[in-house]
Amino acid sequence: MLLLCIDTSIRGCSVAVQNDSGLLASYDLFTDKSSSAMLTTLMRDAVEHAGFKLADIDAIVVAKGPGSYTGLRVGVSTAKGLCYALDKPLIAINTLQAMALQLAPYYPGHLLCPMIDARRMEVYSAVFDDNNAFVQETQAVILTESSFEDLLANHRVVFFGDGAAKCKPVLEKHANAVFPAIDIKPSAKTVALLGALAFANAQFEDVAAFEPYYLKDFMSPAPRKASTLVQ
Incomplete structure (x- = not known):
C-alpha cells in the first residue's frame, strides 16, 4: 500500500505519503494565499522524498471537508485528476475527524x-x-x-x-x-492514517460523481447596486 494524501480544507495545503510501515514524507504550507499554486509542487516533492514516483501510488486520499469552499474545490479536483491520470482509486476523509485524531492521544x-x-x-x-x-x-x-x-x-x-x-x-x-494553547490545523498526516484504514477496507469513492463535502452552499458577496444617475 502506498498512499498520496492531500488536505486543502483551509487556506494553504498539507501533503503526506503513507505506506504499510507508516508516514514516509509530509509537507505543510499554511499561508494566506490559495493552496492551488503550491499543491502540485508539494505532492511531487513528497513522493520523491519518499523514494517513489507518482506511478507507484496505489490510491489518492483527500480531505473532503468541511472547510474552505475554494480550498476543498482545489484539493478534490486535483485528487480526481490524479485518479483519472494514474487510474487509481479515490479515498475521501472527513476533515474534522482527521483533526480530532491529532489530539486524541493527549x-x-x-x-x-x-x-x-x-x-x-x-x-x-x-x-x-x-x-x-x-x-x-x-x-x-x-x-x-x-x-x-x-x-x-x-x-x-x-x-x-x-x-x-x-x-x-x-x-x-x-x-x-x-482550549489548548497550540494551534491545530488540518493535516494530511492524520488524513493518511484514516486513509490507510479505508484502503484496507476498500472504501473507495466513485471518482466521477464525488464532490467535496461543502456542508453549506457557497455564497458569494452580494453585488454592489449600480448608482442611480440623476437626469
Missing part, C-alpha cells in the same frame, strides 16, 4: 470538538470520543452560550481549530471547556 477521557471557521459566529464542527468515533455529527453551528451545553454538562470537551477562537470568548468560563 486527551484521554475527553470529547474532542474540532472547529473550522465559517462566517460571522458560525463554525463547522463535529464531536468525537478519544477513539475517534462520532459523538455528534458534522454540522454548521452558530455559537451561543448554550452551544454544546448538553455535552459540557457531563464531559470535558476540547475545542480546537481555527474556529475555536470564536468559541473561546463564549464558552471559556465553563468548567468543562478546554
Whole structure:
C-alpha cells in the first residue's frame, strides 16, 4: 500500500505519503494565499522524498471537508485528476475527524470538538470520543452560550481549530471547556492514517460523481447596486 494524501480544507495545503510501515514524507504550507499554486509542487516533492514516483501510488486520499469552499474545490479536483491520470482509486476523509485524531492521544477521557471557521459566529464542527468515533455529527453551528451545553454538562470537551477562537470568548468560563494553547490545523498526516484504514477496507469513492463535502452552499458577496444617475 502506498498512499498520496492531500488536505486543502483551509487556506494553504498539507501533503503526506503513507505506506504499510507508516508516514514516509509530509509537507505543510499554511499561508494566506490559495493552496492551488503550491499543491502540485508539494505532492511531487513528497513522493520523491519518499523514494517513489507518482506511478507507484496505489490510491489518492483527500480531505473532503468541511472547510474552505475554494480550498476543498482545489484539493478534490486535483485528487480526481490524479485518479483519472494514474487510474487509481479515490479515498475521501472527513476533515474534522482527521483533526480530532491529532489530539486524541493527549486527551484521554475527553470529547474532542474540532472547529473550522465559517462566517460571522458560525463554525463547522463535529464531536468525537478519544477513539475517534462520532459523538455528534458534522454540522454548521452558530455559537451561543448554550452551544454544546448538553455535552459540557457531563464531559470535558476540547475545542480546537481555527474556529475555536470564536468559541473561546463564549464558552471559556465553563468548567468543562478546554482550549489548548497550540494551534491545530488540518493535516494530511492524520488524513493518511484514516486513509490507510479505508484502503484496507476498500472504501473507495466513485471518482466521477464525488464532490467535496461543502456542508453549506457557497455564497458569494452580494453585488454592489449600480448608482442611480440623476437626469
